[in-house]
Amino acid sequence: MKTILLKTLADTLAFGRFLGQVAQSGDVICLDGDLGAGKTTLTQAIAQGLEVPANDYVTSPSFAIFHEYQGRLPLYHMDFYRLADAADVQDLGLDEYFFLAGLTVLEWCERAEDLVPATRLKINMTIELDESRRLICDPGVGVWQERLEIFEVSMQKYL
Numbered sequence: 001m002k003t004i005l006l007k008t009l010a011d012t013l014a015f016g017r018f019l020g021q022v023a024q025s026g027d028v029i030c031l032d033g034d035l036g037a038g039k040t041t042l043t044q045a046i047a048q049g050l051e052v053p054a055n056d057y058v059t060s061p062s063f064a065i066f067h068e069y070q071g072r073l074p075l076y077h078m079d080f081y082r083l084a085d086a087a088d089v090q091d092l093g094l095d096e097y098f099f100l101a102g103l104t105v106l107e108w109c110e111r112a113e114d115l116v117p118a119t120r121l122k123i124n125m126t127i128e129l130d131e132s133r134r135l136i137c138d139p140g141v142g143v144w145q146e147r148l149e150i151f152e153v154s155m156q157k158y159l
């Protein structure tokens, strides 16, 4: 586990851009945590890092559960807020995207956690008293541990 403290919105956007830039095909990022913590905001910055055109902006998919965007890689943005459990995700066939060429970002992933590959990056976002965001990152069994360490030493570059 790694804790990242994002003091300002600019820090959150920097982290998202970094994630989008280092993402490889088949990666999955799970975002959980407080309502309004910044899961969608972080995803917007991930899209920017993935070179999704600015006019093709990332909306809150809570209204739609699933959105696909075209960047350097396809971005599959899902929000399970209105789904009950893993069975709902499977009924909609959404779990098939986790294994396609592209980056999958899942908001409110916890309710379908068992479906997600073990190489995922799992992030829990909470709001601190001063509006900063605390991210508890579980890098899973893949390459994310190494990538998060790179972000910590080079964050200034992404601001």
Ligand SMILES: Nc1ncnc2c1ncn2[C@@H]1O[C@H](COP(=O)(O)OP(=O)(O)OP(=O)(O)O)[C@@H](O)[C@H]1O
Residues within 6 Å of the ligand: 006, 007, 008, 009, 010, 012, 034, 035, 036, 037, 038, 039, 040, 041, 042, 060, 062, 107, 131, 132, 133
């Ligand atoms: N440090 C910060 N990081 C991220 N967002 C911040 C920060 N400070 C303020 N904000 C604001 O908090 C809000 C986060 O909203 P957002 O929709 O991204 O949250 P969410 O986690 O997706 O919510 P939901 O649980 O409803 O899906 C935005 O309006 C954003 O501008």
Ligand SMILES: [Mg+2]
Residues within 6 Å of the ligand: 039, 040, 041, 060, 061, 062, 107
């Ligand atoms: Mg959201």
